[in-house]
Amino acid sequence: MRKFLTISGLVLFFATWGENISPAVADYSSLTLPRMMYQGGNDNPRPEALRSLLAQITRRTSIEVNREPVELNVSDSRLFRHPFLYMGGDEGFDPFPEKDLKILRNYLSYGGFLFIDDSSARVDSAFDASARKLISALFPQNPLRKIQRDHSIFRSFYLLNTVSGRSIVKPYLEGISIKGRTVLIYSSNDQGGAWSRNKLGHWNYDVIAGGYRQRQLAIRLGINVIMYALTLDYKKDMVHLPIILERLRR
Numbered sequence: 001m002r003k004f005l006t007i008s009g010l011v012l013f014f015a016t017w018g019e020n021i022s023p024a025v026a027d028y029s030s031l032t033l034p035r036m037m038y039q040g041g042n043d044n045p046r047p048e049a050l051r052s053l054l055a056q057i058t059r060r061t062s063i064e065v066n067r068e069p070v071e072l073n074v075s076d077s078r079l080f081r082h083p084f085l086y087m088g089g090d091e092g093f094d095p096f097p098e099k100d101l102k103i104l105r106n107y108l109s110y111g112g113f114l115f116i117d118d119s120s121a122r123v124d125s126a127f128d129a130s131a132r133k134l135i136s137a138l139f140p141q142n143p144l145r146k147i148q149r150d151h152s153i154f155r156s157f158y159l160l161n162t163v164s165g166r167s168i169v170k171p172y173l174e175g176i177s178i179k180g181r182t183v184l185i186y187s188s189n190d191q192g193g194a195w196s197r198n199k200l201g202h203w204n205y206d207v208i209a210g211g212y213r214q215r216q217l218a219i220r221l222g223i224n225v226i227m228y229a230l231t232l233d234y235k236k237d238m239v240h241l242p243i244i245l246e247r248l249r250r
Helices: 002-015 049-060 077-081 098-109 126-138 191-195 211-231 241-249
Strands: 034-036 070-072 084-089 113-118 174-178 181-187
Touching: 049 191, 049 211, 070 077, 077 098, 084 126, 084 211, 098 113, 098 126, 098 174, 098 181, 113 126, 113 191, 113 211, 126 181, 191 211
Parallel strands: 034 070, 034 084, 084 113, 113 181
Antiparallel strands: 174 181
């Protein structure tokens, strides 16, 4: 797994050649999950979500992690040290200024990955409206599309044939792809709420309708998202594809 982490680190290092970032400062051997801060709304509706997901990654994979997530503004130069960025919320937020849109667009174009998570558990929420405006401003010629079930994100670690979350508002994910690489995934299903666990080991939020299995599927999806951000489409090897697809049909 270090091989893939190193590749991601190198991609982002070259992408930030002009950003005055020293490669000696970045720790590419350990995974850190940064959370995006932004103006207006609520950028941290699930304060323990990423820490909880990191704990699950430690338990279930061989990835070395930094247990504490970090908070970053888009303009923070440390952004380019990380292959993955999480943006959560449950309220509408202010439009991003053009300079921040440019930074975020460059981050995604040069190897970064953004996961946007609507924590409101509501159809057509204020956060949803703001997030879609943000995505449209980032990629005006590249609209959000449903992610098909043969996408690598559904087999990057676990084999999944369903989309879960704390509340299944939509039974699918949406995404933006650039030259065959998915750079942004949007979930309407409050993934962070399903991941979130307190220090005593108790789940912070009840899942709506599906119980234990729904939560476990949401955790697996979260791990798959991280794995995809780190490894991209390496599991699209055509030797394995028929076997994978057959297992997903069962």
